[in-house]
Amino acid sequence: MRLMTNVSPRYASTDDDASHTAIPMEAAPPAIRVVDAAASFIQRSYTVRFLRTLYMLLTVCVSGVFASAFLVINMFYSIALIVLGPVFGAPWLGVDHELVILGMLLRMEFRRAEFYRTHAEALDKLAGNDTTTTTKLTKREIDALLQEIVQAQNDAVQEQIESGEKIIETKDTMSLSSVVVATVFFCxxxxxxxxxxxxxxxxxxxxYLDGLAIVLPMLLQEEMATGLSQVLLWYKWTPFSVDALIASTFGPIVRRHQFRSFESQINKxxxxxxxxxxxxxxxxxFITSLWTLFFLIQGYIVERLGKDGDARGELPxxxxxxxxxxxxxxxxxxxILFCYLPFVCHISQLKKKDLESVAATCRTYIFLKRMGKTQSYLLRDKQQQEQDILLPSPYDEDAYYMARHLRYQTLMKMTADDAISFALYVVALSTYNFERTNDEPNALPNMQPTTSDRLTLSPLVKKNNPSFWARRIGDHHNATDAFPAFLLRLPKLDGTYVDSTEDHMTLFSMPVMDTYTTHHVTETITLEDVLIERNISNPNEIFNCSIVQNKKIYIAPKCNHLVCVGLEVKLMKKYTVSIFIMADQSADDAASFGLGPVYVAxxxxxxxxxxxxTVDSPDTVEFKEVVDEHQLRAFASCTFKFDDKHAQLKFACKDTDETDAGAADEPAL
Known part of the structure; x- marks a missing residue:
C-alpha cells in the first residue's frame, strides 16, 4: 500500500482509486477549487494584516521612544532658555509672558514662541495691557503695530510652507545605501x-573608533535630519500633543480640549x-558633532584601560x-536604527507636486487660524482673558477699531492671488457644517465624484446659511470653537450689523474681508473691490489662482452658448468643493463674468x-464641458463686466480738523 505525501497545492487526491493517484486541480470539482482559492486568499490576507500591524507597532514604538527623548531634552532646553536668556541679552518680558513662552517651548511650538517674544510688547499695547505707560496709543501708532503683526504672521505662515519644500529637498538627498554602509561599519x-x-x-x-567618528556622522546627516523632522511633524499635526495629554488626564481640572473633525482632517x-x-x-x-565626541571618548576609554593594565575593566x-x-x-x-525611520514612513513618499497641489489651501487655513487667535487676543478684556471670552455688547468702538483695522491691514498685505484664493476658500468653506458635534458619525463625507447626469444646483444665497455668513463676533463664540474667528462678522462704526439682502451671490459680490474702515463703506469688501483696486481685468487671474486644483469650462448649447466655469478647491482629504461661476445672461457677450450667479457643491x-x-426658477440650464482642443480659446474669451459707476468713483479725504489720535476716518479702499 502506497501512501501519498507532500502533495503539491495544485493537486488533490481522491479515495476512489486504490493507488491514490494525484489528479490536477484543474480536473477537480469547482467547489474544491473555490475552497482552495478562498483559503489561499485568507492566508495571504492574514499575513498582510499581521505584517502591516507589526510595521505600525514598530514605527509607533520607535517614534515614541525618540519623541519621549526629545521631550525630555526639550524640557531642559526650554527651562535653560528662559532662565539663562536674560544673561545673554534676551529681554525679560515678565513672569506671565515668560510662563506663556515656556509653555509654547515645552509644546515645541518654536515659531509661535519666537513670534510671541518678538511681538508681546506690541500685542500688550494694542490690547491695553501695557503697565509701563498709561498714554493712549494714537491711531497712527495702532496701524503701525498692526502692520508689523500682520507682516510677521504672513512671514510665519510662508515659512511653514517653505519648510515643507525644504524637507522634500532634504528627503531627496537621502540614500538607504548610506544607512546600510553605516550599519555594516558599526556591526x-x-x-x-x-x-x-x-x-x-x-x-x-x-x-577603529576614530574611523567611526569620521565615517558614521558624515554618512547619516540627511537621514537623521529627515527622521527628526518626521517625528516633530507627527507631534505638530497629530492630537497626541502635550496639551491634549494634560486635558485628557486632568479633564475636570483644566478646560476640555476640543478636537473637531474639521481641524483634524486639515491637520492630516x-x-x-x-x-x-x-x-x-x-x-x-549638533547631534553628529556630539556623536563624534562620544566616539573620541570611547577611544580615550580603551586607551586608558590599556595603560592602567585593566583591559577588561574589572577594577571598581x-x-x-x-x-x-x-x-x-x-x-x-x-x-543608526533611527536613520532607517524615514525610509519606512510616509515622508519618503513626499513629492513637490503633492505639496504644491494643496499648499494654497494649507496656507489659507493656517493664516486664518493664526489671525483668528491674534484677533481674539486683541478683543479680550483683561479680566476675561482666562475664560477666552470675546468682548460682547455693549459695543466697544476702540476694541472693534483694532479688529477692523487688523483685517484692513491683512487685506493690504495680501497679494492679488492671496486675496482671490482667500475668497474662493471661504466660499468653499461655507459647504462645511460647523454645527456638527464631535460624536456625530460621518462628520466628513467620503467624497466621491458626482455623476454628470445627476448634478443640479441652485445659486448660493448667503441669507440661507446664517450660521456661516451671518455669524457675529459676539454671538456664542469663544477661542475653542472650530469656526474660524477671523471670519466672524464685525459691526459697522455705529455698532449695527448689515444683513445680506441680495437674491444670490455673484462673482463680484463674493465677500473677501469684513472691515468697515470708514463711514462711507456699508458693505463687506467684495471680490469686485479687490479686482478694481488691484487693476485685474482678466478673469483667468481667478481661474488660475493658486488654490484652484482643477478647472473646467462649459457652454450651454441651448442657451446661446452661455459660458460657465467650474473651479475645484480641495479643502481637505476626501473633501473637494466645486465652485461654478455662470456668465451674465443679460450681457451681450455670452462669456461676460461678474454679475452671474455662483454655485457650490x-x-x-x-x-x-x-x-x-435663480433660486426659485423651475427651469435649469444644461452646461456641457468644452472639448479639450477648444479649452484655451474658451478661457481666453472670458471677460469682466464692471459697472460704469467705478469709472466716476470719487475718493474720500481724511478729516483734517481732527488729530491722528482722534481721527475717525481713514482712506477709503
Missing part, C-alpha cells in the same frame, strides 16, 4: 570587539504634504568608564452640470 566594529577581543576593552585599537492634510516640518539640519549637525575605579562606554555604544546603535467638477438661473 563590523561590534563583531571585532566581541569576537576578536573577547570583551577586552583595553585591547581595542582606538583607531498638512501632515501628508510636510507643511510645517521643522528644519532640523542645524540640530542634526573603572566602573564608570565601562558604563560610559556601553551607554555610548547603545546610543550609536539607536542613532461638494463634488469634483463633472462633464455635465445643470444650473438654475
Amino acid at each position: 563590523a566594529y561590534c563583531l571585532y570587539f566581541w569576537h576578536d577581543k573577547g570583551h577586552s576593552y583595553g585591547d581595542v585599537n582606538s583607531k 492634510q498638512c501632515l501628508s504634504v510636510g507643511v510645517g516640518a521643522p528644519d532640523m539640519t542645524g540640530f542634526t549637525a 575605579r573603572h566602573a564608570w568608564l565601562i558604563n560610559t562606554y556601553w551607554c555610548i555604544l547603545y546610543y550609536s546603535g539607536a542613532l 461638494v463634488c469634483e467638477t463633472p462633464s455635465v452640470v445643470r444650473l438654475r438661473p
Whole structure:
C-alpha cells in the first residue's frame, strides 16, 4: 500500500482509486477549487494584516521612544532658555509672558514662541495691557503695530510652507545605501570587539573608533535630519500633543480640549504634504558633532584601560568608564536604527507636486487660524482673558477699531492671488457644517465624484446659511470653537450689523474681508473691490489662482452658448468643493463674468452640470464641458463686466480738523 505525501497545492487526491493517484486541480470539482482559492486568499490576507500591524507597532514604538527623548531634552532646553536668556541679552518680558513662552517651548511650538517674544510688547499695547505707560496709543501708532503683526504672521505662515519644500529637498538627498554602509561599519566594529577581543576593552585599537567618528556622522546627516523632522511633524499635526495629554488626564481640572473633525482632517492634510516640518539640519549637525565626541571618548576609554593594565575593566575605579562606554555604544546603535525611520514612513513618499497641489489651501487655513487667535487676543478684556471670552455688547468702538483695522491691514498685505484664493476658500468653506458635534458619525463625507447626469444646483444665497455668513463676533463664540474667528462678522462704526439682502451671490459680490474702515463703506469688501483696486481685468487671474486644483469650462448649447466655469478647491482629504461661476445672461457677450450667479457643491467638477438661473426658477440650464482642443480659446474669451459707476468713483479725504489720535476716518479702499 502506497501512501501519498507532500502533495503539491495544485493537486488533490481522491479515495476512489486504490493507488491514490494525484489528479490536477484543474480536473477537480469547482467547489474544491473555490475552497482552495478562498483559503489561499485568507492566508495571504492574514499575513498582510499581521505584517502591516507589526510595521505600525514598530514605527509607533520607535517614534515614541525618540519623541519621549526629545521631550525630555526639550524640557531642559526650554527651562535653560528662559532662565539663562536674560544673561545673554534676551529681554525679560515678565513672569506671565515668560510662563506663556515656556509653555509654547515645552509644546515645541518654536515659531509661535519666537513670534510671541518678538511681538508681546506690541500685542500688550494694542490690547491695553501695557503697565509701563498709561498714554493712549494714537491711531497712527495702532496701524503701525498692526502692520508689523500682520507682516510677521504672513512671514510665519510662508515659512511653514517653505519648510515643507525644504524637507522634500532634504528627503531627496537621502540614500538607504548610506544607512546600510553605516550599519555594516558599526556591526563590523561590534563583531571585532566581541569576537576578536573577547570583551577586552583595553585591547581595542582606538583607531577603529576614530574611523567611526569620521565615517558614521558624515554618512547619516540627511537621514537623521529627515527622521527628526518626521517625528516633530507627527507631534505638530497629530492630537497626541502635550496639551491634549494634560486635558485628557486632568479633564475636570483644566478646560476640555476640543478636537473637531474639521481641524483634524486639515491637520492630516498638512501632515501628508510636510507643511510645517521643522528644519532640523542645524540640530542634526549638533547631534553628529556630539556623536563624534562620544566616539573620541570611547577611544580615550580603551586607551586608558590599556595603560592602567585593566583591559577588561574589572577594577571598581573603572566602573564608570565601562558604563560610559556601553551607554555610548547603545546610543550609536539607536542613532543608526533611527536613520532607517524615514525610509519606512510616509515622508519618503513626499513629492513637490503633492505639496504644491494643496499648499494654497494649507496656507489659507493656517493664516486664518493664526489671525483668528491674534484677533481674539486683541478683543479680550483683561479680566476675561482666562475664560477666552470675546468682548460682547455693549459695543466697544476702540476694541472693534483694532479688529477692523487688523483685517484692513491683512487685506493690504495680501497679494492679488492671496486675496482671490482667500475668497474662493471661504466660499468653499461655507459647504462645511460647523454645527456638527464631535460624536456625530460621518462628520466628513467620503467624497466621491458626482455623476454628470445627476448634478443640479441652485445659486448660493448667503441669507440661507446664517450660521456661516451671518455669524457675529459676539454671538456664542469663544477661542475653542472650530469656526474660524477671523471670519466672524464685525459691526459697522455705529455698532449695527448689515444683513445680506441680495437674491444670490455673484462673482463680484463674493465677500473677501469684513472691515468697515470708514463711514462711507456699508458693505463687506467684495471680490469686485479687490479686482478694481488691484487693476485685474482678466478673469483667468481667478481661474488660475493658486488654490484652484482643477478647472473646467462649459457652454450651454441651448442657451446661446452661455459660458460657465467650474473651479475645484480641495479643502481637505476626501473633501473637494466645486465652485461654478455662470456668465451674465443679460450681457451681450455670452462669456461676460461678474454679475452671474455662483454655485457650490461638494463634488469634483463633472462633464455635465445643470444650473438654475435663480433660486426659485423651475427651469435649469444644461452646461456641457468644452472639448479639450477648444479649452484655451474658451478661457481666453472670458471677460469682466464692471459697472460704469467705478469709472466716476470719487475718493474720500481724511478729516483734517481732527488729530491722528482722534481721527475717525481713514482712506477709503
